[in-house]
Amino acid sequence: MVMWNNMDTLTSYQELSKVGRVNLAEVMSGDNGAERVKKYSVPMAEGMVYNYAAKQVDDKVLEALAKLAEEAQLTEKFEALYNGEVINTGEKRMVLHHMTRGQLGEAVTADGGDKRAFYTGEQQKIAEFANKVHSGAIANAAGEKFTTVVQIGIGGSDLGPRAMYLALENWAKVNNTFKMEAKFISNVDPDDAAGVLATIDVAHSLFVLVSKSGTTLETLTNESFVKDALKNSGLDPAKHMVAVTSETSPLAKSDDYLAAFFMDDYIGGRFSSTSGVGGAVLSLAFGPEVFAQFLDGAAAEDKLAKNKDILANPALLDALIGVYERNVLGYPDTAVLPYSQALSRFPAHLQQLDMESNGKSVNRFGDPVNYPTGPIIFGEPGTNGQHSFYQLLHQGTDIVPLQFVGFKSNQMGRDVVIEDSTSQQKLCANVVAQIVAFACGKADENRNKNFEGGRPSSIIIGDKLTPQALGALLSHFENKVMFQGFVWNINSFDQEGVQLGKVLAKRVLAHETDGALKVYSDLFNI
């Protein structure tokens, strides 16, 4: 039986805050630094490692974190989650996104069936559909193959699938699994849909409408925009659209779609990349086999998240170090910095995943918590960021913990040698250099050129960004966020904070406003 207690009631948390602080610049220098880099490393799936040598931890801090993990029953809570307990207490729902890629524990039955069978069944339906599209068995009215797939969705139905598509687009091109180009329409700004439509050939485009509830205003509006465009081109929208939705949504049985693929209430939008929400667009773009490989990587990483030993559980360890930085060391932000252009939108996805899950002020029973919860997450790929906001990260007045990601090889295999090194070597050399520069700094008599150091970072290192590696990476961060929510005793799986804006926007559109709301509306001539 797991106990849900606020973090500040835990003895182990009190003890953690009393452990002596680590002087990062000092411990990362010389032979000691070399030893740390070798020692403070945890294997991940797919041959990757999570290296935390440049974090402000030592064996004493790690020991205290292990006690916190134990007292807070973090792996037991994960076990309860994947065995189907109602962990999303706010909405009274189970949390089953792990089951889209594997069976971690007991069979879970709901809605009249086994949930693992339901998710794999939907994956299979998508695979068959995608294969038919690729073979031309499903084609447009002129009998021609579809060449483009356009996802219409917002938030969790957009950021994750978009980031994953961009992560694998070039990999698929060089591995001959690139089937269809994908585009994405999300914003209610009509220029988003119009802009995308201006770049595609609608006659050869298949649209994937993604909305779990079937009522997301942005998505339905953009669907209508797209349908108009199809009709104006003399095409039948019902022959160009599929839906990804829940079985109970108004879209599920509609004749407006070539096919409908289902998810359910146990998968939150931001955790849905491995469900049909990501599955449809990624299977169409790269083939169902690639999507299956992506799921395999996530499943392999999920298994590691079951380990009780924090030094064998990279997501748990990453989560605990993050809590230490947020609550004991007092850092309010975390930057995600992938040294891989393919991961250009991965930080935006993690921003949603983390901030929407853990940006909460009340615990899972609705009582206020007395400690900071989820941090601000931001980031851009390196080396681009080095020529942008890294100035502040190195010499600004605030310390920002950093989360690097890097790969030994690039995806496309093309490269160029300049000054005796390849671009890929330069890329890797830069991330290595940054870790040490942030941690150790460098004294200079000219204070303007002085680097204090003491700026913590971790790095995930992989061989190459393959579908499996991407799945493992995604799983790592999903589970990290989950574990942090457990420590903070909050419900990471609802998002009541998005409701008030929706209610007020409806009032504005209905002209039922007064006070400031009315004057602002007047400024926009609404």
Place this chain on the structure above:
Amino acid sequence: MVMWNNMDTLTSYQELSKVGRVNLAEVMSGDNGAERVKKYSVPMAEGMVYNYAAKQVDDKVLEALAKLAEEAQLTEKFEALYNGEVINTGEKRMVLHHMTRGQLGEAVTADGGDKRAFYTGEQQKIAEFANKVHSGAIANAAGEKFTTVVQIGIGGSDLGPRAMYLALENWAKVNNTFKMEAKFISNVDPDDAAGVLATIDVAHSLFVLVSKSGTTLETLTNESFVKDALKNSGLDPAKHMVAVTSETSPLAKSDDYLAAFFMDDYIGGRFSSTSGVGGAVLSLAFGPEVFAQFLDGAAAEDKLAKNKDILANPALLDALIGVYERNVLGYPDTAVLPYSQALSRFPAHLQQLDMESNGKSVNRFGDPVNYPTGPIIFGEPGTNGQHSFYQLLHQGTDIVPLQFVGFKSNQMGRDVVIEDSTSQQKLCANVVAQIVAFACGKADENRNKNFEGGRPSSIIIGDKLTPQALGALLSHFENKVMFQGFVWNINSFDQEGVQLGKVLAKRVLAHETDGALKVYSDLFNI
């Protein structure tokens, strides 16, 4: 004669911190809230307004901010800057980016000539070149027109021009000024260049190499990558490339380029969008007239930044409110939230502009400052962000000041009516609703559905995102950042914080490493 003093030595700053705090939820409610929205608004250029009603200020705070502006001699410092004083003291350089779009004060002579004439001369050279490319007078070896322009640059040579291109791409398409598609290569990750090359027809592509020093490693590496691709296609790279650089750089007189356009040391990369750095790619993409309109908008907004009255100087007022939030109210982050899909990369540009300029810990004399300086900047367009990180902004444990931007009309003129409103109306209704939701909140017995409010925001409202409006918007933020640097008494125009990483990366590539640096290098097999 201006005096450069640290902010905490100013009497007016001490007074500012003693002014009573504003209860935002209270003052923004009811008729009082309506009055504030009408009153707390400052005209910008191009018919735009900067509205700060939902900031935690009142007349007393504004009075204290006006005194701070006066004591810190903010407009006098701006005057010194545009009249050619050496404001970038670290690098002993003048700061002349305003002069790329207008003459705000006295003529400035340097490098043997009038600087305004130099910048307009380069703009003219670019315009003539672009017109010849568009007419086909400059064409590829087969005599065919160039259809694509690819910018090769990083940091300031990438983020600004890229954000501006995306901001005007759809506008240009519907206004029949879209001349050439633009692409951008920046990252040293070889997959960036390879990925872009996989999507273009190099035979009809013109490459713009941008590096002020002519020595930026990423950019030279990517140039070499592109040259290989051109040669492999049997093309002469010198017939497909132009350079934007300084007259003293190794690129300036090279035969490797069709043409070279010049900037100089008085324009920092992050302030260079209105120089040839933005001018070449934007003039080629949209025509020189559109680029000139963009400069006109910036020039008009620059003029407002001269006003001593803070209530007639939107950039100055925005800067002062930001300092109040950062130093007195203690908020470490600011989110930039444009309700315009065209501004999708504008926050990334502002992130560089702000964090690279003001992420400093020493004053302009090299002495440490005892107060926080530049904040963390992040953001994504609305309404997308509403379905992502807004959860934390509404209900998280930290307060994040917000900077909204919105327009009454969309750029492309296409729209759809759903539930009695257009998408554009929904977009505007959402931003209006968000401001009030953040400021006023809403009490709920269920604490999980409770919104505390008290979360400050400002909004810039324009009619439509035209080239002029974009120029004004850019100028606003450039000048805001400049004024904040003046208040904090830091040098906003150098970036020593990027140097250490470069030095260490070179050592890694030369295998001159030990300690942690060596072990990390081994992990990457470098």
